[in-house]
Amino acid sequence: MSSKWKQIFSESEIPFYIYKLNKGDSLIFQYQAKYQPLIIVFYGTVYIMKIFTNSEAIFLAILTNKSIIDFNFFDSNYVYYKVVALENTYLIKFFWLDYIAHCKYLSTSIKLLDLFRYTLRQYESSSYILMHKSIRYRVVQLLLLLCKDFGILNNNYVLIPFELSQKTISYITGSNPITVNKIVNFLIKRLFIKYIVKNKIIICYFSFFSYLRNSKIT
Structure with missing residues (x-):
């Protein structure tokens, strides 16, 4: 190196x-x-x-x-x-x-x-991550930050290029893994993200960013 x-x-x-x-x-x-x-x-x-x-x-x-x-x-x-x-x-x-x-x-x-x-x-x-009182919004803000600063752009999604376990997400957002799991499943069901459990990789679809804009989370 x-x-x-x-x-x-x-x-x-x-x-x-x-x-x-x-x-x-x-x-x-x-x-x-x-x-x-x-x-x-x-x-x-x-x-x-x-x-x-x-x-x-x-x-x-x-x-x-x-x-x-x-x-x-x-x-x-x-x-x-x-x-x-x-x-x-x-x-x-x-x-x-x-x-x-x-x-x-x-x-x-x-x-x-x-x-x-x-x-x-x-x-x-x-600091924008912890500005939100809602854990859901904290998780969303974290994903947005990672997509913006580290994401790899593809045809219809942005790949976060390193492992991000739900335990790590809970640690950063000041939550617990059970709550984070519910939030991640919500985002998956809405077809906003895809979470590859085996590799702990998150893909954020473009619909996810439309959701952020319409919800005025950012």
């Missing part, structure tokens, strides 16, 4: 670490004021959950390549953060102090700033 960021860090002699997550794998991070790590998603797709000491979990964002995870904003000792791969994903982890001490080129800092800007847009898009 090649990456321009690996090359940039190597040329600048900035210490870094590379993680490979297979789909379904996860990493746990907790705030550490002393080290201040940053993580660049340079290939793949992940989602981030904020988990409290009472085991309550809140979905934060779906991030893809060209995104950056900045744990300096997550300044609490009472929570931890779980990064889960939706597909095979590669991450680069480095530390602010190492970056400041070794970075030689202004262009590198500009590229890093571009990552922050792109990531903010992804957080904003992800």
Whole structure:
């Protein structure tokens, strides 16, 4: 797996670490004021959950390549953060102090700033999912986001190109698998989507987007 960021860090002699997550794998991070790590998603797709000491979990964002995870904003000792791969994903982890001490080129800092800007847009898009009180609307909004950002267009449908189990959908939308199963079955019966159980792949038909427009869900 090649990456321009690996090359940039190597040329600048900035210490870094590379993680490979297979789909379904996860990493746990907790705030550490002393080290201040940053993580660049340079290939793949992940989602981030904020988990409290009472085991309550809140979905934060779906991030893809060209995104950056900045744990300096997550300044609490009472929570931890779980990064889960939706597909095979590669991450680069480095530390602010190492970056400041070794970075030689202004262009590198500009590229890093571009990552922050792109990531903010992804957080904003992800926030629309939890804006809805209705779990059905949350599920629909999630599918819409995935179709828009990752979907593969075909003749009369859009394919979401990675596994999306109903357990994952329930985790992201703050629901339970039973409720999600009912919602998915509703969408299937209305011929809005097709859920391939064996591969956990979702196909969204064009009628699904007409439903969104007419229902003013978006």
